[in-house]
Amino acid sequence: MMTKSNALRTAAVATMLGLLVIFALALSTARSKARQSGIARTLESKEPVTYFIADGGRSTGFRPGDSELALWAFQAWQRSAGGGLRFQPASESDALIRLYWAEPGGGEYGETQPLLVRGRRGAAVFIRPDVESLGPDIARRAAADDLLRHTIVYLTCLHELGHALGLAHTRDFRDIMYYFGYGGDVTAYFGRYRAQIHTRNDIAMVSGLSDADVARIRALYTPE
Known part of the structure; x- marks a missing residue:
C-alpha cells in the first residue's frame, strides 16, 4: 500500500527524472548548435587556403x-x-584544412571540426571511406559497383569540405549540403551522381554541386 509520503517521494523522483531528460536534450541541442556555428564560418581567402590530405x-x-x-x-x-x-x-602543420580518413563508426559518412592554425580559422575534416559500415543496401550496391563506391567517397569529401568552407546544411535534396536527417532516399541521392559518370576520371569533371551550392559559395568568397 502506498502511503502519502511514498506517493510524494515517487512524484518528486518522476519530476526530477523529467527535468534531467529536458536538461540533457537542451544540452545536446546547444552543443549541436555551437558545433555548427563553430564550423559554419568562412575562411580567410585573401591568400590561398592551404590544405593537407592525409594517407x-x-x-x-x-x-x-x-x-x-x-x-x-x-x-x-x-x-x-x-x-x-x-x-x-x-604540410599538415601549416594547412588550414586538414583531411583525414577515419575509422568506421556510427553509420556516419564524415565529420568536420573547427581548427585554429596560428590564429587563423581552419577545419579538420574526417572522411569514413569504409562504405560497408553505411548500411547493408549501400554496402551491397557499392561492393558490386566501384564507381558507386567512388561516388560516395567523393561526395562525402565534397559535403564535408563545404562545411569547412563555411556552408551549413540545407533541406534541398539537390544540394551537396543536403542533410540526410531531413529524410530522402540516400541510395537515390548517390545514384543521381553515379548516373552522370562512366569512368572514374569523369568525377574530376562532374562537380556534383547544385546551382544553389554554387551561388552560396560565391556569396561567401567574392573575388576582390
Whole structure:
C-alpha cells in the first residue's frame, strides 16, 4: 500500500527524472548548435587556403586512389567559387584544412571540426571511406559497383569540405549540403551522381554541386 509520503517521494523522483531528460536534450541541442556555428564560418581567402590530405590506414577502408577523390573535391569547390577561392597544398602543420580518413563508426559518412592554425580559422575534416559500415543496401550496391563506391567517397569529401568552407546544411535534396536527417532516399541521392559518370576520371569533371551550392559559395568568397 502506498502511503502519502511514498506517493510524494515517487512524484518528486518522476519530476526530477523529467527535468534531467529536458536538461540533457537542451544540452545536446546547444552543443549541436555551437558545433555548427563553430564550423559554419568562412575562411580567410585573401591568400590561398592551404590544405593537407592525409594517407589512410587499411582499417579505415581507405584505398590509394581516395586521395585523388579528395583532391577533386577541393578542385570542384575552387572552380565553382568563380575566382574567389584558391587552394594550395601545404604540410599538415601549416594547412588550414586538414583531411583525414577515419575509422568506421556510427553509420556516419564524415565529420568536420573547427581548427585554429596560428590564429587563423581552419577545419579538420574526417572522411569514413569504409562504405560497408553505411548500411547493408549501400554496402551491397557499392561492393558490386566501384564507381558507386567512388561516388560516395567523393561526395562525402565534397559535403564535408563545404562545411569547412563555411556552408551549413540545407533541406534541398539537390544540394551537396543536403542533410540526410531531413529524410530522402540516400541510395537515390548517390545514384543521381553515379548516373552522370562512366569512368572514374569523369568525377574530376562532374562537380556534383547544385546551382544553389554554387551561388552560396560565391556569396561567401567574392573575388576582390
